[in-house]
Amino acid sequence: MNYIKQSIPRDFSQQEELVNNVRNIINNIIENKDEALFQYNIKFDGNNRTDLRVSRAEIEEAYKLVEPSLIQDMEKAADNIRRFAEVQKNSIGAVDHFEVNQGVFLGHKIIPINSCCCYVPGGGYPLYSTALMLAIPAKVAGVKRIAACSPTMKGTEAIHPSTLVAMDIAGVDEIYALGGAHAIAAFSYGTEQIKPVDIIVGPGNQYVAEAKRQCYGQVGIDFVAGPSEVLIISESMGNAEFIAADILAQSEHDVQAKGILVTTDEGLGKQVLREVDNQLATLETQEKARIAWENNGEIILVDTIEEAYEISNEIAPEHLEIHVSDETKAMESLTNYGSLFIGENAAEVFGDYVSGTNHTLPTVRASRYTGGVYVGTFLKTCTYQKIDPSGISSIGQIAYNMAIGEGLYGHANAAKKRLK
Structure with missing residues (x-):
């Protein structure tokens, strides 16, 4: 790397x-x-x-x-x-x-x-x-x-x-x-x-x-969110103009925002670096985006696409874009991200506004253990149980034995009362 x-x-x-x-x-x-x-x-x-x-x-x-x-x-x-x-x-x-x-x-x-x-x-x-x-x-x-x-x-x-x-x-x-x-x-x-x-x-x-x-x-x-971030994985076929635009779309959020490109192609990486500078020159929000890009932006060159997937899983980005030939393999290999954007046409901006997925996503590596806000964020999964007399026969003695083993005699007594 x-x-x-x-x-x-x-x-x-x-x-x-x-x-x-x-x-x-x-x-x-x-x-x-x-x-x-x-x-x-x-x-x-x-x-x-x-x-x-x-x-x-x-x-x-x-x-x-x-x-x-x-x-x-x-x-x-x-x-x-x-x-x-x-x-x-x-x-x-x-x-x-x-x-x-x-x-x-x-x-x-x-x-x-x-x-x-x-x-x-x-x-x-x-x-x-x-x-x-x-x-x-x-x-x-x-x-x-x-x-x-x-x-x-x-x-x-x-x-x-x-x-x-x-x-x-x-x-x-x-x-x-x-x-x-x-x-x-x-x-x-x-x-x-x-x-x-x-x-x-x-x-x-x-x-x-x-x-x-x-x-x-x-x-x-939902989660404790930090500065917004995008990571883009691209092989040589990546469109430098699109990649630069997506990095700057992220960078204009905040001076702490982070845009990262991980690529197997050095020529593409250098092309994206030039393209970011070109687009910044005419970007209305260039003052904020330039600071974010200069301070936080990264372009990482890797030897293999598998190495790119490993780096991405370690960074666990909020937004993850992939511009690769084998999208199925990429989806199998990538496990830590807030939301995934597949192919050069699936720009993050569409998820931010109108495609239908949620844009409130985990940042600062939180996607290792949580996804973004969705309908399930507002739902509780609450368990229940119902036990009839035959159920007491099948599990009552087990509960009694385990309670005795832990020294919780009140628990054991509650099971024993029902075993009678």
Whole structure:
């Protein structure tokens, strides 16, 4: 393995300060509730509103401020996301009356989580697509109370109109005008205006991610997300123009975003390096994308495609694109990724917006142990059992013996009473 371009190591020296700052915010929300929310809204967003829940009138007004063509595009994207979520839900089945031993019947039920908060970022861009990606699977799952929140536009009391419209299209029940770590704390512990939820989903900046980490246990979360990332594996047939465009699409998210190419072809790697520079020259978001690419971007040259798959599995990227001749072998070899994009036409941008898969995905190697947000994120698999007298005969003595072996005599007694 050799680097045609290598990233700069990241500096984590400020991590302790971040942890302490977020802890103080959470404690302030727990103690002072709405009053603390008002203070943070003013401090971080210049948002002076005291009625945090967005009214129906505000939502209707937002529709008037969004281009009808964009609303139609959102509705089409929502339809694709919804249809795929419905197929996924139908694939998650209950188990009923499985007789594991004579008279011992087991099963499980698929039960929707009762309430959720969809956190929709609103810092650099109005990420209305995230509202669709989070709330629609929750709706399909059958979540009874779907809340959502997003920071207001800087210096205003209003969430971006396109984000409000997307939340409404997605079926959100309650919308709140706040964001940041204080929003996570509010939906975890509750305030006068905000009733806590059972799970919080959605990406955000480092303060949001740290707040989710610290509040986990009090509330469920999808995962702790870090900077966005894409890894592209390509053999010599890869289209350098497409690859460069996909790397820059990722890089414009954030100065911490990461784009990586792993290739078996040195010529392609160098061509992509030149193409990134060419496209950056005319990219409207080049200021942010250039920093991300220069600091975090990588081009890795490998001897074999199998080595590329090993590197990818170790990195465990959020988005993984493959431009290879044997796609079947690639899919068998690749195991760690948030979402897979197969072939040069399956650009990450389509998954981000409209193809129907979810774009809320695990980052910083979390795809080693979890997938992205989907309808199953909002479902619980809860087991049950029913045992008749013949079941006591088949397993009762075993339970008694094992309890005695562990020294748990109360357990043993409970089994013994039934053995009589």
